[in-house]
Amino acid sequence: MDDSRTISVTVNGVKHRAEVEPRTLLVYFLREHLGLTGTHVGCDTSQCGACTIHLNGRAVKSCTILAVQANGAEITTIEGLAREGALHPVQEGFREKHGLQCGYCTPGMIMSAAYLLKTNPSPTEDEIKHALEGNLCRCTGYVNIVESIRWAAAKMMKGEE
Amino acid sequence: MFPASFGYFAARSLEEALELLTKHGEEAKLLAGGHSLIPAMKLRLASPRYLIDIGQVPGLSGVRVDGESLAIGALTVHADVASSEIVRQRLPGLAEAASVIGDAQVRNRGTIGGSAAHADPAADFPVILTALNASFILQSPSGKRTVGADNFFIDFYTTALKADEVLTEIRVPLPPSGAGTAYAKLGHPASGYIVVSAGVLVIRERSGRCASARVAVGGLGSGPFRAAATEAALKGQPLTPEVIVAAAAKAAEGSDPVDDLYASADYKRHMAVVYARRAIESGVRRAGG
Ligand SMILES: Cc1cc2nc3c(=O)[nH]c(=O)nc-3n(C[C@H](O)[C@H](O)[C@H](O)COP(=O)(O)OP(=O)(O)OC[C@H]3O[C@@H](n4cnc5c(N)ncnc54)[C@H](O)[C@@H]3O)c2cc1C
Ligand code: FES
Ligand code: FES
Secondary structure, three states, rough: OOOOOEEEEEOEEEEEEEEEEEOOHHHHHHHOHHHHHHHOOOOOOOOOOEEEEEEEEEEEEHHHHHHHHHHHEEEEEEOOOOOOOOOOOHHHHHHHOOOOOOOOOOHHHHHHHHHHHHHHOOOOOOOOHHHHOOOOOOOOOOOOHHHHHHHHHHHHHHHHH | OOOOOOEEEOOOOOOHHHHHHHHHHEEEEEEEOOOHHHHHHHOOOOOOOEEOOOOOOOOOEEEEEEEEEEEEEEOEHHHHHHHEEEEEEEHHHHHHHHHHOHHHHHHHHOOOOHHHHHHOOOOOOHHHHHOOOOOOEEEEEOOOEEEEHHHHHOOEEEOOOOOOOOOOOOOEOOOOOOOOEEEEEEEEEOOOOOEEEEEEEEEEOOOOEEEEEEEEEEOOOOOOOOOOHHHHHOOOEEHHHHHHHHHOOOOOOOOOOOOOOOOHHHHHHHHHHHHHHHHHHHHHOOOOO
């Protein structure tokens, strides 16, 4: 019954065709088949958000999606956020405002934050916190994470002017 | 954690999904957003032999006005219900419920149809959809039937859906002018699912009296609980703060909640009163009262 499936997905702009077992979770497909280990597995139970990626432009938890469900989709992972060598403003914000300690939650935090700023370019502090409900951090206490995202929002707004 | 192996079909149309469902019967499960089913499969609480993925079936997603109802496709994700202009304007209580489900990532993936079909006693949509008197369109190979919310949610994780049926659409009657809808939730601090919640639809007459009200409370039993005593205490009465407080005080009357690790039955009854009051107050405000 383990009939493998051929799926075709575009990850960070690169098209891939691959054979997967239907029960393969998307996060393991990204990490183990494609070697994109920037996307982390934290809880593996849909709680922590370390595995957050963008699937067809939306932030989702890739530990709770089967790779076969992503057939035909466009995916962006943390590795695909920088453009032509320039960090995404959210990545810069985490560097500038010290938004991480151990860094385990960081890729997921950044993917959630980048999605937030795409849908709401100037969020209030409360909106930032609400948007990060699905991302847990055991180190920072979140204060600097929120600061990092505010920094990124300000920078992106400036860029728009 | 990987789920146990299963056979996988990606249905390309509703007809194909129905055919597969008929062929594989009880051994198969439909897969929509997967945000209840996949966690259960990873924990081996569920090990279906076949999954029929309807995630990419066209035509089952989106919100539109159809006559006097809002028709919501079963595959519409929570985030799209929460952000829909028409939902926010005409059924703010539904938008409120959609916007407090899980977290942003869950709302981007979980579907309203999946939530209704799963009928988790701690889920949000069943409560508000009961308050709003929604109906559920169930399609089988032999035809379509419509089941009202009061008859759709039957028990813990059990609905009126038969093994060969797909929930295709949820229809919510658009409230008349002078009506207000609202949802208030006490979420579990760790899981985010409801401890207790209340959804209301209040219809207010020009005179300020309550023409009728539907009040559903979640967290008190196996599914949404119609707070009949509260509804009766509102009907025909002027919607004053005193009337609302007295009506809400009856919100748990006739229910039979049980103690769990987080909350005692008494605490749930008490919270039912508090959250019913908040939801009614907010519904009455929206009704112009
Ligand atoms: C971390 C996390 C937090 C969550 N928090 C909350 C919360 O606070 N409140 C809340 O209400 N929910 C919560 N959920 C559940 C979430 O809302 C689910 O998305 C939803 O319950 C199921 O929808 P789905 O599309 O993911 O369904 P699936 O998981 O794909 O399916 C669920 C069940 O419904 C059946 N099914 C699905 N679609 C249909 C259909 N169209 N016709 C017939 N049967 C169908 C499937 O066969 C399966 O048995 C949470 C989930 C997670 C992972
Ligand atoms: S690893 Fe996916 S949510 Fe924690
Ligand atoms: S920086 Fe360590 S978990 Fe967030």
